[in-house]
Amino acid sequence: MDVTQVASVLNQEIASLQYGQHPPELYEPIRYMMSLGGKRLRPVLTLLASYLYTDNWQKYTKPAIAVEVFHNFTLMHDDIMDAAPLRRGNPTVHTKWNNNVAILSGDVMLVSAYELFLELKPEQMPTVIRRFNRCASEVCEGQQLDMNFEKIATVSEEDYLQMIGLKTAALLGFSLELGGLVSEAPERDTILLRELGESIGIGFQLKDDLLDVFGEQAKFGKQVGGDIIANKKTFLLIKALQSATGEDQAQLQHWLAKKEFVAEEKVKAVTNIYNRLNIRQLCEAKMNEYFALGLFCLEKLDAPEARKQVLREFVEQIIHREN
Amino acid sequence: MDVTQVASVLNQEIASLQYGQHPPELYEPIRYMMSLGGKRLRPVLTLLASYLYTDNWQKYTKPAIAVEVFHNFTLMHDDIMDAAPLRRGNPTVHTKWNNNVAILSGDVMLVSAYELFLELKPEQMPTVIRRFNRCASEVCEGQQLDMNFEKIATVSEEDYLQMIGLKTAALLGFSLELGGLVSEAPERDTILLRELGESIGIGFQLKDDLLDVFGEQAKFGKQVGGDIIANKKTFLLIKALQSATGEDQAQLQHWLAKKEFVAEEKVKAVTNIYNRLNIRQLCEAKMNEYFALGLFCLEKLDAPEARKQVLREFVEQIIHREN
Numbered sequence: 001m002d003v004t005q006v007a008s009v010l011n012q013e014i015a016s017l018q019y020g021q022h023p024p025e026l027y028e029p030i031r032y033m034m035s036l037g038g039k040r041l042r043p044v045l046t047l048l049a050s051y052l053y054t055d056n057w058q059k060y061t062k063p064a065i066a067v068e069v070f071h072n073f074t075l076m077h078d079d080i081m082d083a084a085p086l087r088r089g090n091p092t093v094h095t096k097w098n099n100n101v102a103i104l105s106g107d108v109m110l111v112s113a114y115e116l117f118l119e120l121k122p123e124q125m126p127t128v129i130r131r132f133n134r135c136a137s138e139v140c141e142g143q144q145l146d147m148n149f150e151k152i153a154t155v156s157e158e159d160y161l162q163m164i165g166l167k168t169a170a171l172l173g174f175s176l177e178l179g180g181l182v183s184e185a186p187e188r189d190t191i192l193l194r195e196l197g198e199s200i201g202i203g204f205q206l207k208d209d210l211l212d213v214f215g216e217q218a219k220f221g222k223q224v225g226g227d228i229i230a231n232k233k234t235f236l237l238i239k240a241l242q243s244a245t246g247e248d249q250a251q252l253q254h255w256l257a258k259k260e261f262v263a264e265e266k267v268k269a270v271t272n273i274y275n276r277l278n279i280r281q282l283c284e285a286k287m288n289e290y291f292a293l294g295l296f297c298l299e300k301l302d303a304p305e306a307r308k309q310v311l312r313e314f315v316e317q318i319i320h321r322e323n
Numbered sequence: 324m325d326v327t328q329v330a331s332v333l334n335q336e337i338a339s340l341q342y343g344q345h346p347p348e349l350y351e352p353i354r355y356m357m358s359l360g361g362k363r364l365r366p367v368l369t370l371l372a373s374y375l376y377t378d379n380w381q382k383y384t385k386p387a388i389a390v391e392v393f394h395n396f397t398l399m400h401d402d403i404m405d406a407a408p409l410r411r412g413n414p415t416v417h418t419k420w421n422n423n424v425a426i427l428s429g430d431v432m433l434v435s436a437y438e439l440f441l442e443l444k445p446e447q448m449p450t451v452i453r454r455f456n457r458c459a460s461e462v463c464e465g466q467q468l469d470m471n472f473e474k475i476a477t478v479s480e481e482d483y484l485q486m487i488g489l490k491t492a493a494l495l496g497f498s499l500e501l502g503g504l505v506s507e508a509p510e511r512d513t514i515l516l517r518e519l520g521e522s523i524g525i526g527f528q529l530k531d532d533l534l535d536v537f538g539e540q541a542k543f544g545k546q547v548g549g550d551i552i553a554n555k556k557t558f559l560l561i562k563a564l565q566s567a568t569g570e571d572q573a574q575l576q577h578w579l580a581k582k583e584f585v586a587e588e589k590v591k592a593v594t595n596i597y598n599r600l601n602i603r604q605l606c607e608a609k610m611n612e613y614f615a616l617g618l619f620c621l622e623k624l625d626a627p628e629a630r631k632q633v634l635r636e637f638v639e640q641i642i643h644r645e646n
Contacts, residue, residue: 026467081423100404122445136434144349
């Protein structure tokens with residue numbers, strides 16, 4: 001068993017899912033979103049976690065995919081709220097169809113996520129669905145906080161970490177926990193799996209913030225500097241606003257306030273400020289703290305070392321990703 | 324046990340539900356929607372159906388309320404899609420807050436509906452949640468068809484009945500079926516209960532179409548003639564377009580095409596055409612057909628006559644409603 005095999009089982013199953021036919025405006029967008037690909041990170045984590053405790057990990061493919069369907073549902077609705085034109089290089093659903101289609105199709109997509117949990121044994125459902133509901137609410141809380149942050153002048157480091165803990169990390173935490181729950185891992189391990197996922201999730205988002213500024217354009221895929229151009233309150237900007245003084249503070253405020261600018265000039269200027277303030281190092285230190293915490297949880301899992309190694313390698317891939 | 328008692332138990336429970344606190348933009352709209360009242364028709368039906376088979380109907384209050392929460396979730400999202408300013412005489416959520424809040428808060432509301440099903444016995448969950456998912460998808464299908472119908476010139480009677488069967492009747496069908504499922508009614512009865520609800524649901528929507536034109540303003544609550552003013556493709560308009568000839572057809576097309584008009588004049592003119600074509604009688608006949616079908620299903624239920632009588636009386640209240 002290795003990650004490639006897991007991913008291939010998942011992609012085959014995802015491609016064969018049935019979502020209903022009529023009216024097409026309701027179901028086509030679901031098929032479209034699910035066909036845009038992506039790393040399938042979350043269901044891979046679920047199955048790797050279940051493999052820690054059982055040979056029958058393939059049995060949990062559908063509940064694992066519930067997490068991927070839910071994730072894509074949140075993307076469909078977030079893209080409306082953020083008025084995003086593109087998703088994975090393709091038009092977003094509300095752009096390709098319209099807002100109403102994206103709302104309603106997303107709603108049905110959330111319903112289909114629940115449908116995939118019905119593959120579980122009935123006695124597993126209450127715990128799994130209760131934990132999923134809690135996680136789904138947290139993801140929505142994180143999205144609402146993220147939107148609120150756009151409208152306020154300053155966000156504290158603490159509030160930012162809380163927000164990404166909800167918006168991004170909660171679902172990675174649930175993905176791993178789910179693998180433990182379905183394969184009847186000891187309760188202590190399901191808690192450790194969740195903590196592992198949540199820690200990796202926060203590190204994952206901090207890495208995202210870093211790559212957006214310091215990533216290599218050729219590998220990154222998105223436009224390097226996009227967050228700087230949009231004044232996005234990332235960990236980097238929050239830290240810079242916190243620590244800049246004198247000329248740096250004035251320069252930073254100048255670029256944040258400027259309505260018209262040449263994109264490359266702004267990106268270069270703000271990156272220079274980040275460099276003078278050692279923001280990259282500060283963010284990397286915080287990120288590594290969370291990754292270390294995650295790996296510490298992984299070590300404590302009560303599972304065979306060889307199986308833990310498969311999960312460890314996948315987590316390290318996430319840690320060292322460059323896009 | 325009577326309907327007043329059921330409604331009071333439900334309203335008390337609804338008032339005491341907890342939905343989370345932070346951020347307030349996410350949870351306040353849920354409390355707001357649930358506090359706007361309404362007849363609580365659906366959960367009353369669930370509990371009346373469960374009472375047919377058990378004395379412990381109160382035990383199923385939370386799953387019954389899941390249906391009410393789901394119904395209000397659909398209203399919150401439908402109101403965005405229909406750009407509706409008012410809901411039960413109060414500002415809609417997207418008007419009072421904004422579209423993004425209404426999308427996201429609705430999403431969490433759908434999640435909380437599922438949470439209320441977790442009160443069931445685990446062995447009941449697969450069937451109940453599978454049936455609920457099917458019904459939830461149907462309600463979305465109906466809403467999408469309804470939006471599609473706005474953009475096409477003619478809708479057939481058959482397509483219209485299919486659309487209201489999905490958008491309105493499916494949930495009334497599930498409400499009654501749910502009462503049977505949770506109280507472990509014979510399978511034949513859960514099917515009859517669903518058919519009862521679906522038939523009453525179609526009759527209910529046809530009554531809505533009728534009241535909108537022929538209701539007494541003082542009792543109706545909404546503006547009489549609203550559907551005529553908006554060219555809404557109701558059963559009445561579909562029937563009129565189907566059967567009008569000569570001068571009536573010309574007059575009808577004239578009023579449908581007219582961009583500027585005095586509302587009362589249009590309402591009066593179109594109502595006169597309906598009267599000449601006996602549209603009211605045609606719609607009443609179709610409605611009564613569905614109500615009769617519903618009552619026929621009710622008679623066949625394998626439950627004590629006195630308990631069926633409580634449900635029968637409530638169904639007759641729905642049939643004879645004037646608002």
